[in-house]
Amino acid sequence: MATRHLARWRWHLKTAVASTIAHAFDHGLSVLARSPQRPLVLGYHRVVEEFEASATGEMPSMLTSARMFERHLDWIGRHFQFVTLDEIGERIAAGRPFDRPSAAVTFDDGYRDVYEHAFPVLRRKGIPAGVFVVTDLVGQPFWQVHDRLYHLVAKAFARWHDPSRELIGVLRALEIPAGWLARSRSATRSPLLAVSSLLPQLPLADVRRVMDRLETEVGNGFHDIPRTLNWTELAEMRDAGIAIGSHTRSHVSLPAETPAEIAGQLEGSRRTLEQRLGQTITHFAYPGGQFTPAVVDAVARAGYRFAYTACPHGDPRHPALTIERLLLWQGSSVDASGRFSPAILNCQAHNLWPPARRCGRVHVEGQAAHG
Ligand SMILES: [Zn+2]
Ligand SMILES: [Zn+2]
Structure with missing residues (x-):
């Protein structure tokens, strides 16, 4: 409120x-x-x-x-x-x-x-x-890459207790440097901010690995493309x-x-x-x-x-x-x-x-x- x-x-x-x-x-x-x-x-x-x-x-x-x-x-x-x-x-x-x-x-x-x-x-x-x-x-x-990433991050954020720590954990598990994400206070404040922070920084191949990993963790659901x-x-x-x-x-x-x-x-x-x-x-x-x-x-x-x-x-x-x-x-x-x-x-x-x-x-x- x-x-x-x-x-x-x-x-x-x-x-x-x-x-x-x-x-x-x-x-x-x-x-x-x-x-x-x-x-x-x-x-x-x-x-x-x-x-x-x-x-x-x-x-x-x-x-x-x-x-x-x-x-x-x-x-x-x-x-x-x-x-x-x-x-x-x-x-x-x-x-x-x-x-x-x-x-x-x-x-x-x-x-x-x-x-x-x-x-x-x-x-x-x-x-x-x-x-x-x-x-x-x-x-x-x-899917457009931003739409798919947004759906997966939104789903993960709804489930995770500490989205910032968990998202950084996903990147580290894939051996993608995540220091910049850990240093940014706002990047993990909402799914939209997380997507806007990740996309400019990562090559598409890495974005796809992150999405696959998130999909394994939270499932892709049944959202219309x-x-x-x-x-x-x-x-x-x-x-x-x-x-x-x-x-x-x-x-x-x-x-x-x-x-x-x-x-x-x-x-x-x-x-x-x-x-x-x-x-x-x-x-x-x-x-x-x-x-x-x-x-x-x-x-x-x-x-x-x-x-x-x-x-x-x-x-x-x-x-x-x-x-x-x-x-x-x-x-x-x-x-x-x-x-x-x-x-x-x-x-x-x-x-x-x-x-x-x-x-x-x-x-x-x-x-x-x-x-
Ligand atoms: Zn565009
Ligand atoms: Zn500018």
Whole structure:
């Protein structure tokens, strides 16, 4: 009960702060605001019919209801002009800034509910967009790595008496260095935080070993695997003006992988998309928004022209390969009662929302070398 009250108070505070900042912005008092030259690229994951129903079993931060998604679009559409990813990329590559506020919509991972619930809204409103898919999963009944890990960790946390100690024990039993996890106070505070801490640090092969071990300990249960887009749906979306791009072959955290694996993930996914869709693939999104200068170089070598991050950080050598995005979900822009808050979205869209400016992602060489 106490934490509930606390969460509510935080929310009230959040709304109050947002209104103050938005008010200041309206009166031109901010120097930090997004200039009209800087495009606003939104990033979503899943668009579902009902948030509450889906959020009981899925990672809430991946979900946006179709209704909330439409509210976001309507607000953005009143303040920004929607443009294609190609236009944004070409302008950034050429150093030709926009002369009015411009925005674009993107989706990561390639969930089928984007086709079911977001695509009809985008088509009805005539808004272009981009979808970045994990190519090994297209049309396949397999788990996205983050979803499977989340389900297993959530199950383990519900059963374990001391989740922090037990999770570190699982890593040590597999001879995966866990010192960084032991040193982090927040990493094991909730299943979501544990997943967000593990994924950027570990090569996919190690994540799979952790998942197998957890499955042996707690069982995999009977949870439905979220459906992915298939090639027919991707072609239909492409024909309707949606840019299809790569999100690697299997959603690896690129800074944690070897150079050979990085190249294979980037080149393999591009080749598959080009063969299946019969077009040149130029767009790429970094899984988890994790990138280092070496990763950006590899993306350039693999032939991509435009790549998208998940934060305001970039690589000054390659502005078109580190296009910043604002990630949104159901709870990102709501007031204390869970209702859409235009004041908060206003702050986020104009880069005035302090929480959105924080970033714990890997951007420095060696940062993912877990030790
Ligand atoms: Zn992703
Ligand atoms: Zn960052």
